[in-house]
Amino acid sequence: MITVRPEMPGDEDAIRQVNLLAFGRDVEGKLVDLIRGSRFYVPGLSVVAVDGNIIVGHILMSAAMLVSSHDVMSILALAPMSVLPEYQGRGIGTEMVRFALERAKSSLFPAVVVLGHPEYYPRFGFVKASDKGIYAPFTIPDEVYMVLELIPNVLDNVTGTVRYPPCFADL
Template identity: 45%
Template sequence: MNIRTEKPEDIEGIRDINIAAFARENEANLVDRLRGIASTFSFVAVQSDRIVGHLFFSPVVVEGKCSSNLSILGLAPVAVIPDYQRQGIGKLLIREGLKECARSGFQAVVVLGDPDFYPRFGFIPASSKSLKCEYDVPDEAFMVLELETGALQDCSGTVKYRSEFRICE
């Protein structure tokens, strides 16, 4: 399994993976809208020259009290072709993606997802760091991971995703 940054020739395959994984086009359309925006990261999992998984990060902002130089990303979506699910591909994508985000100088990552899955990567409820989601979601489903220890120490407020997330499908 090879995890690498998306290439232009991967775009159609990434779209297909997201549609297959979610059984709808919403996530694929979101990735297409976000692609090319500054500070986005798109990773693929490749097995035997076939793209079998995809992971995307995009910038978010905190409205409230935070350092002006705080750099936070939102993790979404994570997609693996159904025939390849439950083989650790998503976990590998997330681990490698988080390492690259940290290497690139980002201080934290938020995710809206399964509270039984994401804590294994170090994510904790965002509310424990005085952050809340702009969407009405269960507290335990909105999580954060500090990539830089103490980055969120004096931070509180509402995490806002890019406008591309709010476009109706």
Template identity: 40%
Template sequence: MDIKIRPELNTEYRATEETIQTAFLHEEYSDKSEHLLVNKIRKSDAFIPELSLVALNQNEDVIGHILLSKIKIVDGANEVDSLALAPVSVIPKHQKKGIGSQLIRAAISKANDLGNRSVIVLGHKDYYPKFGFKQARLWNIKAPFDVPDEQFMALEITDHALDNVSGVVQYSEAFLD
């Protein structure tokens, strides 16, 4: 399938949110509010427009989306900037065709181009390692809530980006509402 990945336009916000809502509608581990999270992040200082990417089909319809937003890894007075990958979504009829993987790779590449050094994700333990994600606990990076170690992962976009980094991830207020 031929798809195009590019930054989301503000005129596509509604279509993107509908795509996200459709993608998570039947997901067992979803609270069905991922589209609302994206809306809140867009209105926060954690939003990076260049890292809100959409996948378009041949008709230019939004069929997938990924968002990387600003977070910090905090250890006392030490803070390190990072990114959160949340969410990535593809409408059901286009799932399992590699579109989600293309979105993830494109977002990580764009994040690297913008000078970002690491990404944190809470996700499926068997899916994200294929992109280089490893358990965040390897760097002594912890989630601010209870979550299985194998699902809370980090990726060094640049080599050694997380050397000497440890602490608790601090998500933007948008995640906490």
């Protein structure tokens, strides 16, 4: 049976391994380590899926900045998310997103951004970020950059560009 829970001390190596096997490279696992060691890490918003005592999935939401012409707002960025190849397509990613979003709603963060599949994230309430006046700091197809308000309508009258922590620069 799969259970989903927040990351605990001692999970670090397994999380790195899940990212390595899911992405087929070590970049995302290293990013998770860098974020965990930074002030952008939000304890409780690094979440794992566990089969017995084996970690089979991981999702991270960490702090980023939404910069507008007159304000800087601290928001969450969802990245990366990984499920071991042999466990993919069974709803584990979905369970982790829902669990992490529930916890995020009890945080003080007003919104979450994600770069990902435009057919996948709307089921959790994400909408095209540009429709809310929110933009990525890099050039990507409009529909792959999405945002979810954790506080309803918090982004009304806000327009800005997301700035990621320096550790994202290598991605």
